[in-house]
Amino acid sequence: MDIIETTTLKAAGIDDYLSDNSCLQKRENIFNLTQKAQEAVLCPKDYGAYNHELRHALAARICLLNNDQITADHYSFNAGTYRALIDPGNTGHDFDLGHVLNFIDKVATRPRDVTEKDIKTLQKAGVKDPDIVRLAELNSFMAYQIRLIAGLRLFKGFES
Amino acid sequence: MSELIKTFTREVPDWKPRVKPVSLDEATEAQLDALKVTPSNTKVSDYVLTLAHDVESLKVRSPLFNAIMYDKGGLKRSERELGAIAASVLNSCIYCNAVHMSRHAQLEKDTSVTDSILADGENAKLADRDSAIFQFSLKLSSCPPDVGNEDLIVLEEAGLKQDEVLDLILSTALFGWANRLMHILGDPVEPKK
Numbered sequence: 001m002d003i004i005e006t007t008t009l010k011a012a013g014i015d016d017y018l019s020d021n022s023c024l025q026k027r028e029n030i031f032n033l034t035q036k037a038q039e040a041v042l043c044p045k046d047y048g049a050y051n052h053e054l055r056h057a058l059a060a061r062i063c064l065l066n067n068d069q070i071t072a073d074h075y076s077f078n079a080g081t082y083r084a085l086i087d088p089g090n091t092g093h094d095f096d097l098g099h100v101l102n103f104i105d106k107v108a109t110r111p112r113d114v115t116e117k118d119i120k121t122l123q124k125a126g127v128k129d130p131d132i133v134r135l136a137e138l139n140s141f142m143a144y145q146i147r148l149i150a151g152l153r154l155f156k157g158f159e160s
Numbered sequence: 161m162s163e164l165i166k167t168f169t170r171e172v173p174d175w176k177p178r179v180k181p182v183s184l185d186e187a188t189e190a191q192l193d194a195l196k197v198t199p200s201n202t203k204v205s206d207y208v209l210t211l212a213h214d215v216e217s218l219k220v221r222s223p224l225f226n227a228i229m230y231d232k233g234g235l236k237r238s239e240r241e242l243g244a245i246a247a248s249v250l251n252s253c254i255y256c257n258a259v260h261m262s263r264h265a266q267l268e269k270d271t272s273v274t275d276s277i278l279a280d281g282e283n284a285k286l287a288d289r290d291s292a293i294f295q296f297s298l299k300l301s302s303c304p305p306d307v308g309n310e311d312l313i314v315l316e317e318a319g320l321k322q323d324e325v326l327d328l329i330l331s332t333a334l335f336g337w338a339n340r341l342m343h344i345l346g347d348p349v350e351p352k353k
Binding site: 045 | 252300303
């Protein structure tokens, strides 16, 4: 895959031709692996309790919690019936997902404050351990991609 | 019961999962494949067994992690570790911080940088280039990320080339990911003697 076709570079606004010598092109393997990781967390075959539409809504929500409207718009396109959950002000109670959104929001914005109690709250709400790991992976990948995109947006400064 | 570790350290702790890891006896073929379990290699950490609940992510994450931290060229290894340390300090991930402080000290054959971070955390006083790297990574790790062109100028003035800045962004961002697994899914505990 040409790396300028990856979600990460598109969202960072890097859409020009990259020469073979560009430092981004030299890390081509990393951008391609990042795209594969995105597919693994957003569209896994074994999606457990959280289907692809819900995962896209959660991803877009995490983007908005990080003030990244452009990447949020990318993910919101596939949020389907869960579109309302993209809004960080939505508590998720209409979908019986309040406990999931509380966890997602805290891990995204205040990971240092997460304790064992937060995991126990999910378990008491009936979330199975594999699904807790799935939520953590989705949230963690988004933390990575959002920061990678934020850093890459600075690269335009290098060229100017 | 193992005692929880609550402060930053360079001594690598053990890690106690908050969820039940996959049991090798009950693992699926896909999980065994991702874990690279063979009859002669059945030693797998609780951390990896925990992540095996989401086998598709696990399978992609390991090569990505290795590429970002170890691929040749660009930013030197210890400075990638410093990006990881800054993220781990900001996110309060004691386990990741210990692993990468320990690696930084080994690679540099010197503990002065990590001694300073252990003493003063985000306010550590470091030499110009290390300080530019550490402060940039703290800002990139925050929520929302808080980096702008002025931060890029500080890195350039400290001598970082474009390819080095890219590697710093990658290693810092990667620990936004790693911290949210290690710190969320388990606790650092005193290592078994």
